Each structure stands twice: as structure tokens, then as C-alpha cells.
Amino acid sequence: MAINVNDLNSNQIDVLKEIGNIGAGNAITALSKMVSKRINMDVPKVNIVEFKDVADLAGGPETLVAGIYFNVNGDISGSIMFLIDTKSSRTLINWLMGKNETRMELDEIELSALKEVGNILAGSYLSSISTLTGLKLTVSVPSLAIDMAGAIMSVPVILYGQVGDHVLLIETDFIEGMNHVKGNFFLIPDDKSFEILLKCLGVM
Structure with missing residues (x-):
């Protein structure tokens, strides 16, 4: 039987939040090393949301964003998506490449660099x-x-068919001086994998 996320108790939610805290901590360490700057962060917000609501959380279905996508295999299956808006994408590239650009368009080198940053951040989570x-x-x-x-x-959905109904969302705000990068990390497991995840965390 698929897990009913609405029935998760406070202990289960706390454990999922701990994943977000540790993942964000690892991500900020990796990001600081990459850009050779001291990066701070707000306390990450961790929630379980319905898959159909994800686009709204990213600013709305028509909001232009950069999405870095991975397929997850192994003991659980699903997908990872790291979403950032175009302004945050530019800020992140400026940090990484020592630039002060204001144009929103990214060239091929910048796109490649953004993909690598997303790879490292997602790997941290x-x-x-x-x-x-x-x-x-x-x-x-x-x-x-x-x-x-x-x-x-x-x-x-297009690549792997029907996904699970729910997504683990870790919303992190990276800060360097007056500049902010808001990143949304989504773990999109199938329903069976959510059960496996909670069982391995000892909360189901």
C-alpha cells in the first residue's frame, strides 16, 4: 500500500528535515570551496509536497527557471531536480567565474559551469x-x-512514466554579501521508495 504522506507523524517529519539540514550543510561547504567565497545560508525549509504543486512552488508554471535533472537508481528509484530561477543562475555563475554580469542569458561555458554546480549540490544532498x-x-x-x-x-513523467504523488522539497537560500541564490532541491521517489526511505530512517 502506498504511503499516505498526510499521515506522517512529527518524528518522521523531523527526520526528513534532518536530511535537509545535513544536505544543505554539505552543499554550502561544497559551494564555498567551488567559488572560493564564504557562503552562508538560511535554515533550509523542508516539506513534503504534491508533485502537481511543484511548478507553482518554483514561481508558477510559466516562470523561466534552470532545471538540473538526475535519474536516481539503486535501493530506491526516482528522480532529483535542482531548480533555480534565472536571476539566481546568473548570481551563481558570477560567484563561480568572478564575473559581475547582469544579463540573464548564459553562454555555453556558463551553462556547462551551472550544470557542474548543480551536479555537486545535488550530490551533496x-x-x-x-x-x-x-x-x-x-x-x-x-x-x-x-x-x-x-x-x-x-x-x-515523459522519461520515466508515472512518478510518485509526493516530493521531498528542500528549499535553501545561499547568501554571499547582499546576493542571494534560492535553490529548490526536489527528491521525487516513487511511492514504494518513499516507504523504503522512511523504513531505513527508522521512522516507519
Whole structure:
């Protein structure tokens, strides 16, 4: 029987939030090393949301975003999506490449760099899940798209068929001086994998 996310108790929610805290901590360490700057962050917000609402959380289905996508295999299956708006994409590239550009369009080198940043950040979150659960997880090579949020969130369905109804959302705000990068990390497991995840965390 598929898990009813609405029935999760406070202990289960707290454990899922701990995944977000550890993953964000790992991500900020990796990002600071990459850009050679001291990056801070607000306390990440961790929620379980319905898949159909993800595009709205990214600013609406027609909002232009950068989406970095991975397929997850191993002891659980599903997808990972790292979404950032175009302004945050530019800020992130400026940090990484020592630029002060204001144009929103990214050239090929910048797109490649953004994909690599997304790869490292997503890897940080996935590593925290693996460490806390003992699950063996592998990810595909990342794919990057800049498109409307609604179009990007259709990718898991198009490529892999029906996904689970629910998504683990970790919303993190990275801060360097007056500049902010808001990143939304989505773990999109199938329903069976959500059960496996909670069982391995000892809360089901």
C-alpha cells in the first residue's frame, strides 16, 4: 500500500528535515570551496509536497527557471531536480567565474559551469540521504534545461512514466554579501521508495 504522506507523524517529519539540514550543510561547504567565497545560508525549509504543486512552488508554471535533472537508481528509484530561477543562475555563475554580469542569458561555458554546480549540490544532498539511511544510490549524468517550470517538471513523467504523488522539497537560500541564490532541491521517489526511505530512517 502506498504511503499516505498526510499521515506522517512529527518524528518522521523531523527526520526528513534532518536530511535537509545535513544536505544543505554539505552543499554550502561544497559551494564555498567551488567559488572560493564564504557562503552562508538560511535554515533550509523542508516539506513534503504534491508533485502537481511543484511548478507553482518554483514561481508558477510559466516562470523561466534552470532545471538540473538526475535519474536516481539503486535501493530506491526516482528522480532529483535542482531548480533555480534565472536571476539566481546568473548570481551563481558570477560567484563561480568572478564575473559581475547582469544579463540573464548564459553562454555555453556558463551553462556547462551551472550544470557542474548543480551536479555537486545535488550530490551533496544525495550523499546526506545515503549516509543517514545506508541506502546505496547512484545518479545519472545531469541534464540541464532552461525553460518554463511547468515544462521542466514534465521531464520525469515523459522519461520515466508515472512518478510518485509526493516530493521531498528542500528549499535553501545561499547568501554571499547582499546576493542571494534560492535553490529548490526536489527528491521525487516513487511511492514504494518513499516507504523504503522512511523504513531505513527508522521512522516507519
